[in-house]
Amino acid sequence: MVMPADTVSVTGWGRTAPTTARLVRPRTYEEAAAAVRECGARGAISRGLGRAYGDAAQNAGGAVLDMTGLDRIHAIDVDGGTVLCDAGVSLHRLMEVLLPLGWFVPVTPGTRYVTVGGAIGADIHGKNHHGSGSFARHVLSFELLTADGEIRTVAHGTPLFDATAGGMGLTGVILTATVRLQPVETALMCVDTERAVDLDDLMARLTATDHRYRYSVAWIDLLARGARMGRSVLTRGDHAPLDSLPPRARRHPLAFRPSQLPAAPAFVPEGLLGRTTVGLFNELWYRKAPRARTGELQRIPTFFHPLDGVPHWNRVYGRGGFVQYQFVVGHGREETLRRIVRRISERRCPSFLAVLKRFGEGDAGWLSFPVPGWTLALDIPANLPGLGSFLDELDEEVAGAGGRVYLAKDARLRPELLDAMYPRLGTFRSLRQELDPRGVFTSDLSRRLGL
């Protein structure tokens, strides 16, 4: 049983369900094309920085293309506000390069450490979804390496674009993309913070005043029970205009210097994040938040990416890893959201990274996740007894309300529910059948869910 030297065990960010694949790191487009042509019977899938929580960027027994070797920024249109870069460029790198020029990425999720290719493949969203939509809305075009080894230029609005945006890498390998940027005057955020005493208060505040802010999100305490169920801290804001900065800060308004704490240790005992510790954390987090504060200046990492400050933070859940559960239900389905929050809080799921957000209009991607409504995302240690069946029950609630779960975070959905959650799945499957009849692009996710 001799193992080829480049065979590695791969997991998603949640560190569950490891599988083994041949890891290939192309440095040129030709190498990427060769890797796809020679990937063998078990296919290939592209992988960026591995921030998908589940098995989206794994391919058991096949090839995994580590795209971070393709990391060049080719052209920046400083006047028009667009960038042409390789798919393996991270949003972190884009911020480093673009902020001094007065531009910001159009959409950023809770981590900067995702690649442009991954951002399109998962059609990621951020705190500005209610106004700006998801990432693919700001992508003008990209180059896609398809199963036949050809490179196609795919423009916004074409069927192949809509299949690839949110298509989890199953239509091909994105090589480059042209992205429209967001102009900013400073690298600081002007943030309003307020507390909501319960879930209804939270939803009322988000509904009433979200439109005033470019960015909006609420941290929610899912361990709070009874009258305090759903108590939250809302943080909403916009890029700070230059004249709002104190004179000292005005000297270098576009400086972007993220700081980092030491990485989480490689071994953390399981059960560190139990009900007691998480309950305590949540209590403190809620109480330390101001009841209402306006106009606070925050740095971009503090506002958008607090967890990026701790490298490998996913290790804090121990060897067993964790699952992230994110779903969306439409407007008018507040009762379902309320019921799910109640069930999670009654079940005492120790979740300290739970966020609630109000989505705006969805985008055209066939498997794109966001639809107008309410989305809740939470982390749960995978070793919680009975968690599998509990999440299955939540899936039923979500599907019953016409909602869906996010594939980039999924590691456990029952395949039977997928068609109901993603009505355009049939179109997606037939396009794949036509474009990639041999099923070259395959991932553990696509095998598990029959995508």
Next chain:
Amino acid sequence: MKDAFGIPQSLLVLGGTSEIALATARRLITRRTRTVWLAGRPTPALEEAAEQLRRLGADARTVAFDALDPESHEAVLGKVFAEGDIDMVLMAFGMLGDQAVDEKEPALAVRVAQTNYTGAVSSGLVCARALQTQGHGSLVVLSSVAGERARRSNFIYGSSKAGLDAFAQGLGDALYGTGAHVMVVRPGFVRTRMTAHLAEVPLSTTPEAVAAAIELGLRRRSETVWVPGALRMVMSALRHTPRAVFRRLPI
């Protein structure tokens, strides 16, 4: 593919009429498992078992498999793996034999050894290679506490399980890093058809309890599972008991 909790979508049972295996299959079907292959001697009991799993909603199929015919294993199991990925192989075949009779009839004793050990070696290696090619999957081997230290009262069965256990441990180490995972399950006395004629002993367990322990072991990606868990301590003590004392113990 297995989900985040290690629950397989497809299951291959070697020894398809084993009560422990069927209890495990039933439990996994209520979670995620949709495809179940029952491999065993083509008997009405095997078909009946498949029918029972179909009623639970699984796509259950049977395949003729004989542990005593190692030459056929490659072809028979190869066909199953060719139909699609197998996320978990449960090696559950085995025979208890009758110690008193087997001691007098060496041919019968050899049958026990061939079923429990050599049959497992050949089918285990075939499955291991297939799982390695897939890059994922678990091989769950039903060993026994009887293999931990051979006892006067059932050393023929015990020695065959000891061989199986050692084989499975070594195979697990050989497969480490390939994506395939081997889990050795060591149940104590399980109340089944196979043991119905025997007197009950302390720390005895049920097929359902073994199934629950297997599910937990899959989630934790365990390499060794004792059922019940307390047996690990008991057997550790017994293993260190001096021979002269061990021989006299009423076990």
